[in-house]
Amino acid sequence: MTQLRQTVLTLLWDAGRPLGAYEIREVLSKMSGREFAAPTIYRTLDFLCEQRVAARIESRNAYVACIHPEHDHTCVFLVCELCGDTVEIENPEAEELINEDAKRLGFVVKRRVVEFSGYCAPCQQQP
Numbered sequence: 001m002t003q004l005r006q007t008v009l010t011l012l013w014d015a016g017r018p019l020g021a022y023e024i025r026e027v028l029s030k031m032s033g034r035e036f037a038a039p040t041i042y043r044t045l046d047f048l049c050e051q052r053v054a055a056r057i058e059s060r061n062a063y064v065a066c067i068h069p070e071h072d073h074t075c076v077f078l079v080c081e082l083c084g085d086t087v088e089i090e091n092p093e094a095e096e097l098i099n100e101d102a103k104r105l106g107f108v109v110k111r112r113v114v115e116f117s118g119y120c121a122p123c124q125q126q127p
């Protein structure tokens with residue numbers, strides 16, 4: 001993995017919430033004192049998603065690190081609408097059911113990212 005890919009992945013890991021490409025670009029520029037072209041950042045993010053070490057949260061147009069890239073799975077994210085906190089959960093039983101449905105319909109699955117949006121526990125405590 002190149003230095004840039006590694007750095008971007010580390011940023012996503014440390015953030016614990018989805019980061020947009022422009023936000024990542026800003027942080028990188030601050031860290032390195034260099035400017036990065038937007039396409040460079042998008043290519044890096046695409047690569048990380050292809051490698052399944054990160055996933056794109058469509059509803060936020062942002063990216064998060066995958067918690068267990070070492071095995072093949074559907075990334076299921078719980079995204080808080082208020083603070084952006086994102087937790088990845090895994091449910092092999094549900095995944096199996098969805099896979100069976102797809103197979104039955106003759107559907108070839110390429111990308112598997114599921115998002116649930118709502119309010120995290122701490123945000124619900126806010127008055």
Ligand SMILES: [Zn+2]
Pocket residue numbers: 066067068069073074075076088
């Ligand atoms: Zn995942």
Ligand SMILES: [Zn+2]
Pocket residue numbers: 080081082083084085119120121122123
């Ligand atoms: Zn929250």
